[in-house]
Amino acid sequence: ELKVEQNPLFLSMQEGKNYTIYCNYSTTSDRLYWYRQDPGKSLESLFVLLSNGAVKQEGRLMASLDTKARLSTLHITAAVHDLSATYFCAVALQARLTFGEGTQLTVNP
Amino acid sequence: SQTIHQWPATLVQPVGSPLSLECTVEGTSNPNLYWYRQAAGRGLQLLFYSVGIGQISSEVPQNLSASRPQDRQFILSSKKLLLSDSGFYLCAWSLGSQHEQYFGPGTRLTVT
Numbered sequence: 001e002l003k004v005e006q007n008p009l010f011l012s013m014q015e016g017k018n019y020t021i022y023c024n025y026s027t028t029s030d031r032l033y034w035y036r037q038d039p040g041k042s043l044e045s046l047f048v049l050l051s052n053g054a055v056k057q058e059g060r061l062m063a064s065l066d067t068k069a070r071l072s073t074l075h076i077t078a079a080v081h082d083l084s085a086t087y088f089c090a091v092a093l094q095a096r097l098t099f100g101e102g103t104q105l106t107v108n109p
Numbered sequence: 110s111q112t113i114h115q116w117p118a119t120l121v122q123p124v125g126s127p128l129s130l131e132c133t134v135e136g137t138s139n140p141n142l143y144w145y146r147q148a149a150g151r152g153l154q155l156l157f158y159s160v161g162i163g164q165i166s167s168e169v170p171q172n173l174s175a176s177r178p179q180d181r182q183f184i185l186s187s188k189k190l191l192l193s194d195s196g197f198y199l200c201a202w203s204l205g206s207q208h209e210q211y212f213g214p215g216t217r218l219t220v221t
Binding site for chain 2: 031040041042
């Protein structure tokens with residue numbers, strides 16, 4: 001059974017600071033996704049990582065994938081309040097995605 | 110472009126009542142379709158997925174069922190709701206098993 005663990009589950013940070021969210025998974029997979037969810041809303045796709053060493057960046061967010069370590073990171077640079085949301089990683093196995101529990105990020109002024 | 114619709118957006122139902130949630134996708138053919146449930150403050154749990162009309166895979170034993178009567182329509186049903194069925198139900202689609210999943214706006218169900 002594929003297990004996906006995110007940490008931290010809760011993150012409170014100051015604007016302008018940097019931080020990293022980690023996503024570990026238990027079974028070999030070469031596809032990993034990051035999603036964002038605002039309170040009461042659906043999931044919005046952020047990044048698709050398809051191979052070992054893949055790195056994607058969009059604005060203040062950068063995601064990477066190490067399939068050998070079974071680890072993905074989502075790095076936040078110079079956080080701003082608009083990044084406050086819950087972030088999920090999801091690992092693909094055949095036709096299914098298994099989601100982590102999510103990291104609830106709060107960026108304080 | 111492709112769009113995904115879900116209705117209703119919110120629903121309050123008493124315990125023991127039936128349920129029918131609908132999901133439709135526009136702008137694509139033969140998508141994979143998925144039903145997820147999200148309990149408050151938790152991650153997503155895959156309930157059902159479908160790779161074609163009449164082909165449904167169930168991931169979790171429960172009192173819910175799914176049907177796919179048309180290529181781009183996915184329905185989640187229950188004959189008798191339980192309190193534990195409360196949650197945020199999300200439908201998603203993808204082009205094949207190797208592709209990214211796109212989520213609908215969701216249905217928030219409260220069972221009282």
